Amino acid sequence: MKFSLFFEMQISRPTRDKEAECFRNCLEQAELADRLGYDCIWEVEHHGLYEYSHSSSPEIFLSFVAARTQRIRVGHGITLTPHRYNHPIRVAERIATLDILSGGRVNWGSGKSSSLVEKVAFQNDLTTLHEQWREALEMIPRMWQQDVFTWKGRFYDIAPTQVIPKPVQRPHPPIFAACSKPDSAAAVGGLGIGALNFAVGTDKDLAEKVQAYRKAVERARPEAYQRNMHFACTPPACILPDDRRACEFGFRGARFFAESLARYYFGEDRPIGPLDVPRDFLPADELEAAMAFRTDPDAESSIVIGDPVRAREQVQRFVEAGVDELILVMQMGTVPHEIILESIRTFAERVMPHFR
Amino acid sequence: MNAGAAMLMNLSVQATRWAARWTAGGEARRAEMKGLAGVLNIEFTGDDGGGVWHVSFDDGRVVMRKGAGENPRATVRLQPRDYLAMVAGDLAYSTARMTGRIRLSGDGHFGIVFGASVENLRTAARGPGPVGWIARRLTGRALRKGGYTSPGERIPA
Numbered sequence: 001m002k003f004s005l006f007f008e009m010q011i012s013r014p015t016r017d018k019e020a021e022c023f024r025n026c027l028e029q030a031e032l033a034d035r036l037g038y039d040c041i042w043e044v045e046h047h048g049l050y051e052y053s054h055s056s057s058p059e060i061f062l063s064f065v066a067a068r069t070q071r072i073r074v075g076h077g078i079t080l081t082p083h084r085y086n087h088p089i090r091v092a093e094r095i096a097t098l099d100i101l102s103g104g105r106v107n108w109g110s111g112k113s114s115s116l117v118e119k120v121a122f123q124n125d126l127t128t129l130h131e132q133w134r135e136a137l138e139m140i141p142r143m144w145q146q147d148v149f150t151w152k153g154r155f156y157d158i159a160p161t162q163v164i165p166k167p168v169q170r171p172h173p174p175i176f177a178a179c180s181k182p183d184s185a186a187a188v189g190g191l192g193i194g195a196l197n198f199a200v201g202t203d204k205d206l207a208e209k210v211q212a213y214r215k216a217v218e219r220a221r222p223e224a225y226q227r228n229m230h231f232a233c234t235p236p237a238c239i240l241p242d243d244r245r246a247c248e249f250g251f252r253g254a255r256f257f258a259e260s261l262a263r264y265y266f267g268e269d270r271p272i273g274p275l276d277v278p279r280d281f282l283p284a285d286e287l288e289a290a291m292a293f294r295t296d297p298d299a300e301s302s303i304v305i306g307d308p309v310r311a312r313e314q315v316q317r318f319v320e321a322g323v324d325e326l327i328l329v330m331q332m333g334t335v336p337h338e339i340i341l342e343s344i345r346t347f348a349e350r351v352m353p354h355f356r
Numbered sequence: 357m358n359a360g361a362a363m364l365m366n367l368s369v370q371a372t373r374w375a376a377r378w379t380a381g382g383e384a385r386r387a388e389m390k391g392l393a394g395v396l397n398i399e400f401t402g403d404d405g406g407g408v409w410h411v412s413f414d415d416g417r418v419v420m421r422k423g424a425g426e427n428p429r430a431t432v433r434l435q436p437r438d439y440l441a442m443v444a445g446d447l448a449y450s451t452a453r454m455t456g457r458i459r460l461s462g463d464g465h466f467g468i469v470f471g472a473s474v475e476n477l478r479t480a481a482r483g484p485g486p487v488g489w490i491a492r493r494l495t496g497r498a499l500r501k502g503g504y505t506s507p508g509e510r511i512p513a
Contacts, residue, residue, distance in 0.1 A: 114388075127387040181392055182429060182465040201430070201464030209463075251454055258450035266472035267479035276482075278448050289455035298459050 001315070001355045002325035004040035005033050005344070006077065006234050009055040010333035012256060012279050019054055025337040027064060029330075032341060034069035036348035040107055041065050042077035042196075042327050045085075047118040051275050051333060052260040059094050066102035074098065075107035077196050077234075077327065078178045081136035082112055082129050083155060084122040088136040092143035092163050099167035106169070109196050110137055111178035115264040117271070131155070137177070137191070141225035144172040174228045185209050185231070189216030194230035196327070203317055206233075206301050210322040230324045235304050235314075237328035238335060239347040243307035244291070249339050250305035251290045252281050253332030260333065279334050304328060308350035315355060357407035358436030360502015361400060364443060365409045365422075367494060368473060372411075372420040389416045394429035396466040402435040411469065430462030432470045440504040442474045443495060449474055 007030075011022050030041045043061055046053035055061065062074040079091055091110075099106040112133040113119055119126055135153050143149045143163035151158040167173055176194035179185045185195045186209075195213055210231050217229040236257055238250030259277035282290060293299050294310065301317045304326065318326055328347070330340050392413045400407045410425030411418065438457045441447035449471040452458040460467040480491035499506065 130387065130390065180465075182394060182463045183391060187391065201467070202461060205463050254454065255448055255450045258453075259448050262449065262471055262475050266468075266475040268476060269479050269483065276445075278451070282451065286451060286455055289457075290451075293454065293456035296456055298456065298461070300453075300460065300464055302464065303454070 001319055001323070002039040002232075003347070003352055003355075004038055004042055004073075004075070004232075004325060004327045005029065005331070006327045006329045007041065007043045007055060007061070007331050008046070008053040008257075008329070009043075009061075010257065010260070010331060011051060011054055012333040013274060014051060014054070021337075022054065023061070025340075026061070026331060027068065029337075029340055029344060030065045030072070031068050032344050033348075034072040036344065037352065038072060038344075038348065039325065040073040040075045040327070041069075042075040042107070042109075044077055045080050046113075046115070047085075048121055049115060049117055049264050050271070050273070052264055059098060062106075063098055063101060066098065066105060071105075073105045073107055074102055075176075076109050077107075078109035078111040078176070080113050080118075081110045081140075082122075082124055082132040083136070084124045085113070085118075088139045088156065089143065089158070089161070089163055091136070092140045093165070095140075095173060096144060096165045096167040099169055099173055100165060104168040104173075106167070106173040107176060107194075108173045109176035109178060109194070110140075111180075114180060116268070117264055120270060128155075137175075137193075138224050141172050141175065171226055174230070175225055176228065176230070176232070186212040186216045189213040189229075190220055192217055192220030192222040192227040193225070194228040195232065197231065197233050201300055202298070203301050203321060206318075206323070207321040214322070231322065232325035232327050233301075233318060233323050234327045234329055235302055235318075236332060237304040237311075237326075237330050237343065237347070238332075238339070239304065239306065239308060239311045239343050239351060240339070241307060241346060241350075243310060244287075246306050246310075246343070247287060247291050248281055249335050250303070251287060252279075253335040254303060254305065255282070256334045257329065257332045304347075308346060311347065311351045312354055315351060319355065357400060357405045358402070358440070358502045360498040360500070360504060361436035361439050362407055363498040363501055364439070364477070364495070365398070365407070367498070368477070369409070369420045369422065372418055387416070389413060389418060391415065394463070394466065395425035395427060396469055397424050397428040397431040398470060399424075399431060399433045400436050400439065401433055402437070404436065407436075411473070413469075428462060430460060430464075430466035432467055433459040433461075436502065437504065439474075440499055440502045443477055444499055444504060444506040445478060446506055 043058040112129040177188045179197045236254035240246035396411045408424045411420045
């Protein structure tokens with residue numbers, strides 16, 4: 001099992017100072033993760049999702065992380081590839097450059113975006129986002145491998161071009177995609193690429209999803225890129241020596257994460273300004289109910305929150321479902337930097353060794 | 357079955373019919389839902405009797421109906437008063453999930469769809485103009501009918 005960290009650059013009630021501080025804090029968290037043996041720093045790309053994600057230029061942050069760390073991998077989770085966001089040639093160039101400068105430490109995930117905020121801001125054609133993503137996915141790995149790249153497709157008609165530089169990983173960095181719908185994991189498996197699974201279910205359901213994904217990858221015969229069989233999940237996480245303290249911060253953060261995500265992804269509007277979401281600690285009765293529900297047979301494998309003993313139990317459920325990597329979401333808007341650092345340390349010292 | 361929760365669910369049934377016929381941007385929504393297939397059952401449990409509705413997704417087409425759907429990909433179970441509290445904005449969907457007040461069996465992605473349906477109701481009730489006014493009136497009426505008093509007074513019950 002691999003263990004990584006996930007960065008949205010979340011900020012509850014941002015100010016310019018808090019925003020700058022958040023980026024510096026995330027860098028410090030990434031450096032600590034590198035020293036403690038985590039596998040990858042994954043970062044999202046979003047635009048205009050105020051409070052939920054201030055991470056609009058992941059390629060800049062990840063290059064800073066690469067420069068300040070020794071061994072940890074840097075992952076785009078994910079790059080938006082519809083062309084109004086990023087032209088495929090620019091993506092290929094940036095990823096290859098980061099791969100060179102990081103010494104071959106790049107994981108590359110791609111996707112199409114889900115929030116109306118960014119889709120509309122970039123004046124995207126909302127009806128063809130999926131097809132644009134698919135075409136870019138076929139193009140970019142070819143750019144990394146071909147001396148002269150030529151393309152004639154539905155959205156792009158590119159004359160012979162030398163797309164340079166080339167990545168140092170051969171034939172190219174491992175490729176992943178976001179999975180945000182029930183059958184996305186199997187569909188992504190059918191393309192032969194790694195799955196970044198952003199929602200989960202009960203243990204049985206998750207195990208079935210992993211199996212369906214693996215069967216699909218085994219059948220996949222991608223022409224443009226090397227197959228990558230890897231299933232990752234992204235649970236909200238807070239692990240501290242004291243179980244109740246971990247739950248106070250962890251459930252509060254997980255609720256902020258989920259509710260602000262819902263505002264941007266599920267409503268049919270485009271929120272502007274501070275979000276109408278709960279930010280306080282859970283009241284005592286709700287906190288106790290949430291702590292008790294973690295071990296209920298009906299509880300989903302969706303969090304890693306608690307002391308190291310509880311965290312090991314929760315990680316074990318992902319192991320048994322066949323998950324390859326947990327990308328822990330510790331950076332949640334209401335969780336203070338010092339608590340995140342303590343959580344990164346506690347997990348690395350008292351949970352990770354049991355699974356390696 | 358709580359009359360207010362039943363009214364909101366039946367309104368949702370109507371809303372999916374209206375959305376299919378009249379709403380602008382339907383093509384974009386269908387593109388977003390493309391590939392989503394299956395049935396989500398929503399079961400209300402509790403002392404005042406139960407009730408079941410289902411939402412079926414068929415490659416961009418969404419239909420909600422009263423009664424249980426066959427071969428559900430997921431089932432959400434909750435008490436009517438918790439549903440009303442969510443619609444009123446007093447109970448976060450995520451809190452309901454993490455405390456077990458909403459029980460989900462099956463695919464977690466479909467549970468998200470249920471959360472989205474509550475969020476869409478709330479978005480409509482927050483909205484400006486006649487649509488927002490109608491949504492606020494209907495939601496407020498359903499909350500009153502269900503005997504729910506909102507401590508937060510986010511939507512006047």
